[in-house]
Amino acid sequence: MTQDLITGPDGLARPLWASRDPLLQAYYDTEWGMPVRDERGLFERLSLEGFQAGLSWATILRKRENFRAAFAGFDPDAVARFGDADVERLLGDAGIIRNRAKILATIGNARATIELRADGGLAELVWSFRPDATPAPRALAEIPSSSPESVALSRELKRRGFRFVGPTTVFALMEAVGIVDTHLVGSHRRGTSGVWAD
Template identity: 70%
Template sequence: MSSLVTGPDGLARPAWAAASDLLRGYYDTEWGMPVTDEQGLFERISLEAFQSGLSWATILRKRPAFRDAFADFDPDTVAGFDDATVEALMQDARIVRNARKIRATVTNARATVGLRGRHGPGTGLAEFVWSFRPARTPVPGRIEDVPTTSPESVALSKALKKEGFVFVGPTTMFALMEAVGMVDTHLLGSHRRGCSGLWDAEGKSTGDPW
């Protein structure tokens, strides 16, 4: 049985991406496209952490509020958040009011700032994360064929934890890798398969994202 749904526009998408206009728009324009800047990677790591135990649709609906609350996920600004700021965020009903996740975002902002240049001139979060990109990507025909972890996501998780990051488990990091184009788990037959331009039909790397 196919895991794809053909919409009124004649385009095939996985069922999760056809569930609402919000998810459809995210899938069609953003999910799986390369993100190679520090602020963009920090935002997505933060949102993946907040998503833990919740639906992605919930996080997407709250994304504008998250951006407002966390200074557009500017790492330098968030790294300066103190206990009073965290307490104020806990009163902000627009976001997910989870103290551990809010504090994790601040912790990860500080780790992001601390990572700059640590592994050589010009290195930072984006270069660090993308260094774990695999040589091949999955080529799933059904949703059941999409993995939830990989050796690379396990390695990335361990490496980020060593750098001081939290809420970056292997499953969360694989979801990040999917979201930012490090792997392509669009189903075969989806109109978005290959949209990043980084993989060929057999799942082999075709080039660098930079």
């Protein structure tokens, strides 16, 4: 077993990042890499990945309930109606990341999500970039930070009016929602999404 995996007191092997923090461990054990195929779920994760840029995922995860409250449960229809007063409200909300560009991008991305419905919707678009094969990393250093598919999806999302959707952010989204499986070989979560056979 790789040194990047730690076997916990429960006998389950996890990567270092999911072994030290109970919040991250719960996220890793129950959520990360499991398929998300609904519009609201994908919009939320795309939004949070955008806010995460330059920060740690733990920071975002600790603030997730605050984000949900601030952004109307990530209902694209509600967020798309946000105006200047909402932007000012969000900039004054210490419970979230108060970054004007990311806030404006989230509102704009909600509008772009609605526009996508005429062409099958956000979930159909994102999942259409699933690769033919998924990585099988044995060490954290082997996990890619982008892929040809994430580059292509990033380009398409930008063409459709989305912002804060660079190839690395999009690859992180693809990992989080099960489009690729980058769980380390030997982890108790490897192959558990049902999307990829181990």
